[in-house]
Amino acid sequence: MFTVKRLSSMLIAFIIIFSLVIGIYSSPAYSAPKETKIGFVLSMTGVASVYGETQKNGAQMAIDEINALAGKKGIKIVPLFEDDASMPQQGVNVFKKFIKEDKVAMIIGPTLSNTARVTDIIAQKEGVPVLAISNTIKGLTDIGDFIFRNSLTEAVVIPNTIRIAKEKFQIAKVALLYGKDDAFTKGGYDDFKKALHDAKIKILNEQTFLKGDSDFSKQLEKIKGVNPNAIIVSALAEEASAIIIQARQIGIPATIPIIGGNGFNSPAMIKNAGEAAEGLIVGAAWNTVSENPMNRKFVDSFTAKYKNPPDQFAAQAYAGVYIAYEAIKKSGTTNNRKAIRDTLSKIKDLDTVLGKFSFTKFRDANHKPIVQQVKGGKFFVLGE
Ligand code: 1QQ
Numbered sequence: 001m002f003t004v005k006r007l008s009s010m011l012i013a014f015i016i017i018f019s020l021v022i023g024i025y026s027s028p029a030y031s032a033p034k035e036t037k038i039g040f041v042l043s044m045t046g047v048a049s050v051y052g053e054t055q056k057n058g059a060q061m062a063i064d065e066i067n068a069l070a071g072k073k074g075i076k077i078v079p080l081f082e083d084d085a086s087m088p089q090q091g092v093n094v095f096k097k098f099i100k101e102d103k104v105a106m107i108i109g110p111t112l113s114n115t116a117r118v119t120d121i122i123a124q125k126e127g128v129p130v131l132a133i134s135n136t137i138k139g140l141t142d143i144g145d146f147i148f149r150n151s152l153t154e155a156v157v158i159p160n161t162i163r164i165a166k167e168k169f170q171i172a173k174v175a176l177l178y179g180k181d182d183a184f185t186k187g188g189y190d191d192f193k194k195a196l197h198d199a200k201i202k203i204l205n206e207q208t209f210l211k212g213d214s215d216f217s218k219q220l221e222k223i224k225g226v227n228p229n230a231i232i233v234s235a236l237a238e239e240a241s242a243i244i245i246q247a248r249q250i251g252i253p254a255t256i257p258i259i260g261g262n263g264f265n266s267p268a269m270i271k272n273a274g275e276a277a278e279g280l281i282v283g284a285a286w287n288t289v290s291e292n293p294m295n296r297k298f299v300d301s302f303t304a305k306y307k308n309p310p311d312q313f314a315a316q317a318y319a320g321v322y323i324a325y326e327a328i329k330k331s332g333t334t335n336n337r338k339a340i341r342d343t344l345s346k347i348k349d350l351d352t353v354l355g356k357f358s359f360t361k362f363r364d365a366n367h368k369p370i371v372q373q374v375k376g377g378k379f380f381v382l383g384e
Contacts, residue, residue, distance in 0.1 A: 033070045036334035037078045038324060039098035041109035041119070046086025047211065048111045050237045050268040051134060051313045055111060056081060057306050058314030059133075061298075062321035075329060077321070084110045084119075091115035092122065099126050105328060105335045106131065106344075108320050113137040114183040120147050129327075129341045133320040134313055136262045137187035141363045146341050148363040150320050150354065152285040154188045154261055157369040159195040161283030164371040164383035165259055166199055171230045173202040174259075175223040177216070177243065178234035180208040188234035188261040196232070204228050209239065216243050217250055224252050230281075231256060236263040241272035248276045257281050265312045270374055280374040286315040286354055287370050287381050298353045319352040326350055 040059055043052035063077045070076045080102055084091040091110045098104045099122070106129040110116050113135040123130045124144035132140065132149035136157070141147045165171055174196065179185030196203055204226040207219035220243070223231055231252070233243055244258050257279050263269075264282040273280075288299055288309060298318060302310040310318070327344040328334060345363065349356045360366045372379040 033072055033074050033076045034334050035076050035078050036328050037080060037102060037104045038321075039094075039102060039104035039107045039109075040079055040081045041084050041091055041094050041098070041107060041111075041115075042081065043086040043111035043115075044081075044083035047236055047238055048086040050266050052083070052086075052111050054266075054311050054314040055109075055133060055317040058302070058310060058317030059108065059321050061302060061305060062318045062325075066321070066325055075325070075334060077325065080104060084112075084115055086112060086115070088115045088118045091119040095119045095122050099123065099128050103335070104128070105337060106324060106340055108133060108317075108324060110135075112182075112184060113140060113187065116140055117143075117183055120144075123147070127341075128337050129344055131320050131324055131344070133316040134262075135184075137183050138191065145345075145363070146337075148344055148359060150323055150352075150357065150365045151262075151316050152365045152367065152369055154184075154191040154283075157283035157285065158188070158191045158261060159198065160369045161259060161261075161281065161371050162192070162195040162199050162201065165230065165257070165281050166201060168382065169230065169257055171201055173204050173228050174230045174232050175205040175207070175226055175228040176203060176232045176234075177207045177209070177219055177223065179211060179236070179239060181210050182236065184263065185234045185236065185261075188263070192232050192234060192261070209235075211239075213239065214242055216246050220247050220250050220252065223247075224250060228256065231258045232260075233258055234261045234263070237266045237269040237272075240264050241269045241277075244273045244280065245276045254279055267309070267311050267379075270377055270379075277374045277377065281382060282372050282374075282379070284312050284370055284372050284379075285365070285367070286312045287372060287379065289381060290353075290355075292353065292355060294351055295353045315353050319354045319357065322352055323347060323350060323357060 042055050063079050067076045082094040108131050116135045120143045124146045129146050134151050136154045138155045178189035259281045265284050270277045330343040331339040333339050348358045358366045370384050371382045373382040
């Protein structure tokens with residue numbers, strides 16, 4: 001009798017202690033933070049590496065800030081970074097790996113529209129949310145309801161650029177030069193053409209080039225011959241800097257401004273073009289001098305961390321991570337892709353370095369573009 005009694009009280013004591021221990025360790029104060037995997041597909045090599053590098057820095061900074069504040073109750077981001085080499089096929093390989101093997105909650109990227117228009121079809125089919133941070137071609141989000149972007153489209157930015165350039169420089173007739181074998185450079189050309197038509201600006205001449213070209217003198221001589229008020233260029237950074245250098249070299253004077261699209265939004269491009277970049281006009285989605293306090297803090301911390309100020313691509317990557325994190329937090333899960341898609345679609349007026357951020361009902365970025373001009377080797381706001 002005595003032993004049975006003793007045994008049962010020992011058992012009760014054991015149960016009490018056991019449940020206390022379990023209770024303590026499963027209470028929020030003692031639990032480890034949850035983790036969520038995000039796959040980043042960025043162009044670290046190839047023609048778009050000038051953008052990929054700064055995107056990675058912007059994203060990493062946001063991840064470090066979020067993870068430092070996650071504490072024990074929060075959600076930590078586990079980032080997986082892969083290089084798509086600026087090539088659609090490599091983008092496809094990385095998307096498949098992220099979706100099937102790594103089982104990421106969502107994907108941020110890829111850098112180029114030329115890659116995104118192929119990769120995003122895969123993500124849509126597999127039901128994996130994608131947040132584009134630098135794709136600007138028209139219609140990308142038409143691929144489906146899992147495709148989002150925080151990068152303003154060229155169709156929104158370019159008409160504003162043309163309107164302001166026309167006002168400030170009395171532009172009535174232009175010549176166009178664009179890359180015809182890249183989805184972004186060709187798409188930008190289409191958007192410029194439409195905006196010029198709508199603004200009643202005459203197109204005197206159109207010239208093209210191919211990826212990897214380095215001599216643009218033939219096309220530029222033809223453009224010089226028709227005597228335009230401005231030259232419109234749709235190109236990625238590497239070709240962009242060569243084009244503006246060669247335009248001035250063959251004697252197109254600095255009084256004839258060059259107007260570029262999103263590919264020109266890179267301080268690396270300005271640096272490579274040197275003196276020839278002076279006066280360049282570029283439409284953008286973000287500017288470094290914005291007084292938004294979140295933006296001031298971002299510019300200061302980024303500059304301190306990477307010894308170089310951020311550009312638009314870093315800002316969009318940084319904002320992209322915060323937008324993704326907000327959606328994951330609100331979804332109540334760390335890996336339910338459908339739930340994350342649903343909360344992503346509901347993001348409204350989120351404070352970001354791009355300003356208060358919301359998506360349009362077509363999942364595109366919904367904010368105002370600006371127009372910049374290069375003076376003394378730096379971008380300044382020309383108009384809004
Ligand atoms: C696109 C772009 C490029 C300039 C991104 C780096 O806007 O490919 O859509």
